[in-house]
Amino acid sequence: MIQMKKSNYFLVSYLFLLAVISCSKEESNNEIVIPEIPEDPPTAVDCPDTTFNFAILPPSDEEINLSNYSLAWEDDFDYPDSQLEENWTSQNGPSGHIDCGRYRENAKVVDGVLELQGRKENRGGQEWTCGNIWTKQKFGYGYYEARYKYAGATGTNNSFWLFGSPDPNDPNKIFCELDINEGWYPNRINTNVRHHIKGKGSSSDTYRSEDGLSYAYGHTFEDGVKTNKIRFSSKNGFHFHVREFRIYEQNENCYPTDVLSNTIDNSIDGLNNLARGSDVSIEVSGFLNDDADRFPLTNLADGTINSSWVSQLNGEKWIEFTWPTEQEIGHIQFVNGWLNNGVWNQTITDYKIEALVNDEWVELGSFDLVEDKGIDYSENFHVYGMEWTEDEIKYYFNNKLLKTYKNTECFEELTIFLSLAIFDVAGEVTDAIDGTSMKIDWVRYYEPL
Numbered sequence: 172m173i174q175m176k177k178s179n180y181f182l183v184s185y186l187f188l189l190a191v192i193s194c195s196k197e198e199s200n201n202e203i204v205i206p207e208i209p210e211d212p213p214t215a216v217d218c219p220d221t222t223f224n225f226a227i228l229p230p231s232d233e234e235i236n237l238s239n240y241s242l243a244w245e246d247d248f249d250y251p252d253s254q255l256e257e258n259w260t261s262q263n264g265p266s267g268h269i270d271c272g273r274y275r276e277n278a279k280v281v282d283g284v285l286e287l288q289g290r291k292e293n294r295g296g297q298e299w300t301c302g303n304i305w306t307k308q309k310f311g312y313g314y315y316e317a318r319y320k321y322a323g324a325t326g327t328n329n330s331f332w333l334f335g336s337p338d339p340n341d342p343n344k345i346f347c348e349l350d351i352n353e354g355w356y357p358n359r360i361n362t363n364v365r366h367h368i369k370g371k372g373s374s375s376d377t378y379r380s381e382d383g384l385s386y387a388y389g390h391t392f393e394d395g396v397k398t399n400k401i402r403f404s405s406k407n408g409f410h411f412h413v414r415e416f417r418i419y420e421q422n423e424n425c426y427p428t429d430v431l432s433n434t435i436d437n438s439i440d441g442l443n444n445l446a447r448g449s450d451v452s453i454e455v456s457g458f459l460n461d462d463a464d465r466f467p468l469t470n471l472a473d474g475t476i477n478s479s480w481v482s483q484l485n486g487e488k489w490i491e492f493t494w495p496t497e498q499e500i501g502h503i504q505f506v507n508g509w510l511n512n513g514v515w516n517q518t519i520t521d522y523k524i525e526a527l528v529n530d531e532w533v534e535l536g537s538f539d540l541v542e543d544k545g546i547d548y549s550e551n552f553h554v555y556g557m558e559w560t561e562d563e564i565k566y567y568f569n570n571k572l573l574k575t576y577k578n579t580e581c582f583e584e585l586t587i588f589l590s591l592a593i594f595d596v597a598g599e600v601t602d603a604i605d606g607t608s609m610k611i612d613w614v615r616y617y618e619p620l
């Protein structure tokens with residue numbers, strides 16, 4: 172790992188200047204004498220540390236206030252598995268819209284926790300089985316929360332949600348879906364307000380949260396890296412956008428950090444972005460839906476973050492930059508994900524950047540959400556909550572507000588669902604799902620006082 176050493180030339184100079192001023196002050200009897208600036212400043216430029224990532228901040232610190240509510244219903248799953256039917260119903264049959272049939276055997280109460288288990292087994296014409304349950308009772312306005320862990324594999328949708336029923340006598344009647352969380356391994360929270368007309372969604376509003384990730388990363392190499400090949404790779408379990416990938420030749424005037432600027436390459440004297448050189452060739456692991464035209468690889472280095480290359484969904488994702496001759500690289504940075512209403516979406520959970528040096532790959536920088544930061548919602552229980560009133564629908568994570576929606580259509584009582592689903596909307600479906608489970612410690616409903 173090559174890293175830039177932080178220099179402190181400016182600090183030393185500043186302290187020296189202060190010392191000179193204070194000495195001068197004493198000697199000249201309280202008259203300040205400004206020391207002469209040396210005529211020949213040092214030629215070495217002192218660069219700030221431009222190895223960085225830009226954290227995506229949580230939207231709010233506002234906490235749920237339950238003082239106007241009382242606990243009206245709860246299930247701690249603190250009973251034998253055979254009693255599950257007292258409160259809940261299981262689909263117990265094949266599914267049309269996801270890759271797993273949902274069976275009662277996959278919804279198991281074990282030591283105070285409900286496990287919704289994913290298994291690779293042929294049943295009912297599907298390759299996977301999973302589990303779900305819904306309440307026999309319906310519920311209205313109030314605060315809902317559940318404490319649970321995700322199944323520890325991509326391709327699983329770990330959801331706690333409320334749903335209405337279509338009216339057979341009125342096919343145009345709108346009914347509601349309130350998704351407190353459709354959680355995707357390792358850290359994605361998806362909240363939705365959806366309004367359905369029988370058979371088709373009429374409108375929906377979605378907010379996503381991705382704890383611990385960044386839309387841009389940068390690495391500076393103080394001594395430069397001599398290579399003619401740079402490789403970026405990721406095991407990210409979803410397809411993803413890389414909006415711009417910049418590889419700067421070693422530059423004595425430092426490197427820029429205004430990563431979202433489309434004039435960044437001209438922001439500092441001497442910058443040479445080798446990723447946009449006339450002699451670079453770029454190769455990638457694939458394209459979203461095998462469509463090389465919609466998000467082409469040329470978007471990786473076309474000078475604008477408005478365009479992106481989008482990877483394929485399955486397998487390792489990678490980009491390689493190759494030059495016919497050896498280059499001397501001083502800094503690499505990239506912007507990933509996509510921006511929606513001020514929120515970055517689908518930012519990558521891991522990456523590695525390597526250079527080919529003397530025929531061997533040398534790691535220049537890396538990040539891994541689970542290994543480096545320990546952020547993995549399948550490892551730890553978290554609490555997902557929703558406050559539903561006549562006017563608003565507010566979603567919470569560990570009691571902190573994530574998102575507020577206006578309530579425009581959801582005025583009727585709904586059923587509580589706990590569901591594990593398997594499908595590639597939630598990331599790559601692999602055998603790693605087999606044997607994992609969504610684990611629910613408890614579910615609670617508080618009614619307004």
Ligand SMILES: [Ca+2]
Nearest residue numbers: 414470475478
């Ligand atoms: Ca671009």
Ligand SMILES: [Ca+2]
Nearest residue numbers: 247283612613
């Ligand atoms: Ca429990």
